[in-house]
Amino acid sequence: MLRDFGKLIELAKKLARTILLRERIDEVDTSEELNQDERDYIMQKLAEPSHWLERSRLKKEVDETHAREWERLRANTVADSKLRYLKIMVKVAAIFIGIAVCTYFFSSGNFTEEGTGALPEQESITLELENGAVEKLSKSDNRLFKNSKGNVVGMQKFDQLDYTQAEERSSSSDSDKKPMGYHKLTVPYGKTFQLVLSDGTRVHLNAGTSLKYPVRFIKDKNREVFMEGEAFFDVQKNKEQPFIVNSGSLGVQVLGTQFVISSYPEDAFINTVLLEGSVGLYKNKGSQKKDKERYTMLEPGFMGAWNKEEENIAVTEVDTDIYTAWTKxxxxxxxxxxxxxxxxxxxxxxxxxxxxxxxxxxxxxxxxxxxxxxxxxxxxxxxxxxxxxxxxxxxxxxxxx
Missing domain, CATH: 3.55.50.30 (Phage tail protein beta-alpha-beta fold)
Structure with a gap:
């Protein structure tokens, strides 16, 4: 548990400043109030979109009689005459938020006796390893992931997993013939995460997305991954090994390019937006042999929308910035x-x-x-x-x- 109630109140005051004065949560220094475990956990929780809603409700209670003033704040123009008012409101808001934060941390038991706690399962980013074990990831982590032989296959640094710096493997050609081991990264609603595959391909996963991928790609075989949700791909070029994204009933094949795929189960369409390079879209029948004549080719600046029910693709020109805004x-x-x-x-x-x-x-x-x-x-x-x-x-x- 937190050792000092006063520390939590001080943190609540700083949180109030992020709401009322629009200071970023990651710019608030808590180094003097909390130990490393407490600070990492609390700052992560307070920065999560899933907790913004409660903070907004508290802000509304504090400020329901000053709606017009808040409209000026939304435009990021704060007059000097308002600063004294804001300082007062920070103190008032801190009371409300302090109570809410205290109630959350002390009554929900999110901290163990040692001062650390596990995130609720439904809110955690998870990584399923080759052996089926599931690890919870925190964006404050720096850690290594190893295979059954103890070799490092992936490294996490905060909000990114990197598979390009794996330890040297056997130089025997037999190593390239062994079955690929897969990891599966799952990002829940309210979060995003980044990934660098073993070939250097970069993937930015949006909220509610899962991606299954090999910890390393085997020579002379297609680079193939499986996804559900939405992701931005920046694929490393390799003419000898096409990169294939399997997303439900749609397959996307590329050599090296940038594109976004949105494929949520509840949506009627699977959308592929191309930023640069070229991609071929096709109906995914699970076969390794694809009929290239049936490919629908996209050019940069176009979107291919796969209709799940009618099983056809419509191609339209789009503003690609709209479909990549979430990555920023x-x-x-x-x-x-x-x-x-x-x-x-x-x-x-x-x-x-x-x-x-x-x-x-x-x-x-x-x-x-x-x-x-x-x-x-x-x-x-x-x-x-x-x-x-x-x-x-x-x-x-x-x-x-």
């Missing part, structure tokens, strides 16, 4: 239906959203949000100003009327 901490919607927008928001903020307003669901919106500083409630309020509706928030559940 932004959400961009362009003439998108509200019912599709809330799906993306639910994944990003790890909340449940129920829309009971049928007409609203069909409305289209164009908007850009910075998810690093804007809470779920901030975004709802923005939509509410453009289209009048009501909503209520209870824990991590949102109902729209």
């Amino acid at each position: 901490g932004r959400m961009v919607f362009s003439h998108m239906k509200f019912e599709d927008i809330i799906k993306k928001l639910a994944r990003c903020y790890n909340v449940s959203i129920t829309n009971n307003n049928v007409e609203l669901g069909e409305e289209t919106f164009t908007a850009t949000f910075d998810i690093k500083i804007e809470s779920m409630e901030d975004i709802l309020e923005s939509f509410k100003r453009n289209y009048g509706f009501d909503y209520d928030i209870e824990n991590d559940k949102i109902n729209i009327y």
Whole structure:
């Protein structure tokens, strides 16, 4: 447990400043108040999108009578005359947040007697190893992963797993003929994570995504991975070994290029957006032999949308920045239906959203949000100003009327 109640209050005050003065959570220095384990765990929890909703609710309680002033704050313009007011509000907010943080940490038992605690399973990034063991990953970790022989196959440094620096293996040609060992990285809603495969290919996994991949690619065989969710791929070029992404009923084959695949089970389409290079899309029948004549080729700046029900591909020209914004901490919607927008928001903020307003669901919106500083409630309020509706928030559940 935390040894000093005063430390938690000080941390709560700093958290209040991140809400009211828009200081980034990772810029708040807690080195003097907490030991390493406590600091890593608490700062990780407070920075998670899944906890922004509760922080937003507390902010609303504190500031419900000053809505207009907060609109000015949203534009990041704080007049000198408001600074004294903000300092007072920081102290008030700290009381509310301190109570909430104390209640969370002390009553939920997230810390063991030694001062460390395991993250709830449903909120953890996990790595399934070759032997089936599952490891929970924290973005504050630096660790090594080994195979059954004790050789290092992967290294984690904070929010990235790297398989390019594996220990030297046997030079025997037989080593290239052995079956590939696979790892499976799973990123829950509300988080993102990065991966560097053994060939140097970089993958940025979005919220609610899993990727199964070999710890090393075997010579003279296709580089093949399996994914569900959404990911940005920057594939290392290798003409001798095509890179293949299997995503449900769609296969994507490339030699070296940058592209995004979005393939969530609840979506009607699997979308592939090409930034550079070229990719071939095809119906994935599980066969190693692909009929190249059936490939749908994409050019940079185009998206191939695979209709799961009709099993066909439609190709359209798109603004690729819209589909890669999430890798930079932004959400961009362009003439998108509200019912599709809330799906993306639910994944990003790890909340449940129920829309009971049928007409609203069909409305289209164009908007850009910075998810690093804007809470779920901030975004709802923005939509509410453009289209009048009501909503209520209870824990991590949102109902729209």
